[in-house]
Amino acid sequence: MxxxxxxxxxxxxxxxxxxxxxxxxxxxxxxxxxxxxxxxxxxxxxxxxxxxxxxxxxxxxxxxxxxxxxxxxxxxxxxxxxxxxxxxxxxxxxxxxxxxxxxxxxxxxxxxxxxxxxxxxxxxxxxxxxxxxxxxxxxLQARFYGIPLDFMGYKKERFKDFLSKRFRFPVFDLSYTALEKVLKKFQTTKFEYLNGYTSSIVLFAKFLRKQNLILKDICPTLxxxxxxxxxxxxxxxxxxxxxxxxxxxxxxxxxxxxxxxxxxxxxxxxxxxxxxxxxxxxxxxxxxxxxxxxxxxxxxxxxxxxxxxxxxxxxxxxxxxxxxxxxxxxxxxxxxTNDIAILPSGKKSPGLTFYYVTKSIIEDDGNVKEFVIKQREIDQFEIEYVSETELDLVQIQKIEQAIALYLEPNLHFAFIRKNTLERTARGKLKQFTSFL
Incomplete structure (x- = not known):
């Protein structure tokens, strides 16, 4: 061959x-x-x-x-x-x-x-x-990656995908409608493997969970x-x-x-x-x-x-x-190394600690699809999230209590609900960012 x-x-x-x-x-x-x-x-x-x-x-x-x-x-x-x-x-x-x-x-x-x-x-x-x-x-690879959006860059990447036996699902739009199209492609294509950014593939898995579907049943060649x-x-x-x-x-x-x-x-x-x-x-x-x-x-x-x-x-x-x-x-x-949170007590903590603690609570009921954390001041943080319904006071208090327990008390959070989260030019999601 x-x-x-x-x-x-x-x-x-x-x-x-x-x-x-x-x-x-x-x-x-x-x-x-x-x-x-x-x-x-x-x-x-x-x-x-x-x-x-x-x-x-x-x-x-x-x-x-x-x-x-x-x-x-x-x-x-x-x-x-x-x-x-x-x-x-x-x-x-x-x-x-x-x-x-x-x-x-x-x-x-x-x-x-x-x-x-x-x-x-x-x-x-x-x-x-x-x-x-x-x-x-x-x-044949199902590829969950970013793609250049300029005409020549887009065409070049698609041609490289053809030579590399890949079908690319651009990760800039992962709305319900876009994920339905992804699912249809799996129903009609003999993919052998998935490869791509963790956050995008996790979103697709959450979509399947909501539909009560197993991907291997839909695409047995995987x-x-x-x-x-x-x-x-x-x-x-x-x-x-x-x-x-x-x-x-x-x-x-x-x-x-x-x-x-x-x-x-x-x-x-x-x-x-x-x-x-x-x-x-x-x-x-x-x-x-x-x-x-x-x-x-x-x-x-x-x-x-x-x-x-x-x-x-x-x-x-x-x-x-x-x-x-x-x-x-x-x-x-x-x-x-540049994702370290410096806290008011002088303690340094990997930013992913915030993400991990918050994640354990925020996704309990499947309402929140994805989120990122931004440190704006030494005691001020923003949590941007995409969800079906807004976080309620009980959920917010739970998150604040968990962070006080695992990191330290008296940290302040602003919760900002968004339709989509900002990704890098390549389509990666930066889970924690410190602006200090």
């Missing part, structure tokens, strides 16, 4: 055959060989950029370094300069894969990957999705659902499993890097140690013990066009205690 997806990569200059072959070799390494491979590759990528990338030379301050931990932490503000000044010798914007980050961290930037590195990203995706019987060349880009809470996972009737797989990735972690069939959130090296560090950039939270810092082991070495992605996470260098396991993704 003609492999349209592989062919579309090859015709655009991405050596997918070599990438797949090389990835297979890495996957086949023994534990000791894998450790050695990671150390060799770390050394090789740093040496390459110190030799060939003036941006990285300047950042390090020298072409010599003694220890890995002496290398600087690269953050997003370092990268907000023209791309041309960050490219390595021998690479140009015409010979690389160029894209930009979504900006969900509030610090968007343009990045580059050399063509081999980008082909490895796709090989890595194919390998992991293959754990669940998904073949990018044959399996095998699995992969959610990405936003937090997946345990109760949402249960909702998705119930309403879809298929396994729900948690994916964590970044466009500038690769798939970072992907749940395997044993329900371990396995970190990609074939193309990335992931560290969890404290505020002083020292590695924390497994089981301790810290900032996630990632090295792209193959990207020669642009350095992503000890790159602070902006997320906070915890490695599992049984994690090893050759088999790292992400126990928990806590949220973004």
């Amino acid at each position: 003609f492999s349209i997806f592989d062919f579309s990569l090859r015709i655009n200059g991405f050596p997918i055959r070599k990438a797949k072959s090389d990835l297979d070799k890495i996957v086949g390494l023994s534990a000791d060989e894998k450790k050695q491979f990671i150390e060799n590759q770390k050394q090789a990528i740093v040496d390459f950029h110190l030799e060939n990338n003036s941006f990285y030379q300047k950042l390090v301050g020298s072409k010599n370094y003694k220890n890995w931990k002496d290398l600087p932490i690269l953050n997003k503000s370092n990268l907000q300069i023209p791309l041309e000044s960050r490219l390595s010798k021998g690479f140009s914007t015409k010979t690389c894969y160029i894209n930009k980050t979504s900006g969900s961290s509030g610090e968007p930037f343009v990045f580059a990957k050399d063509k081999y590195s980008h082909a490895l990203t796709w090989a890595s995706n194919m390998y992991r999705f293959g754990w669940f019987g998904i073949d990018f060349n044959r399996s 095998k699995v659902c992969m959610v990405t880009s936003e937090m997946l809470f345990e109760d949402d996972k249960i909702l998705l499993e119930t309403q879809f009737g298929i396994p729900i797989i948690n994916e964590y990735g970044a466009s500038e890097l690769d798939l970072i972690a992907f749940q395997n069939p044993n329900e371990e959130w396995l970190i990609n140690s074939e193309t990335l090296f992931v560290e969890i560090l404290d505020e002083n950039n020292n590695a924390v013990p497994n089981g301790t939270e810290g900032k996630i810092v990632i090295t792209s082991l193959f990207n020669k066009a642009h350095p992503f070495i000890r790159y602070e992605i902006g997320d906070i996470g915890i490695l599992d205690k049984k994690s090893t260098l050759e088999k790292p396991i992400l126990k928990q993704l806590i949220g973004r």
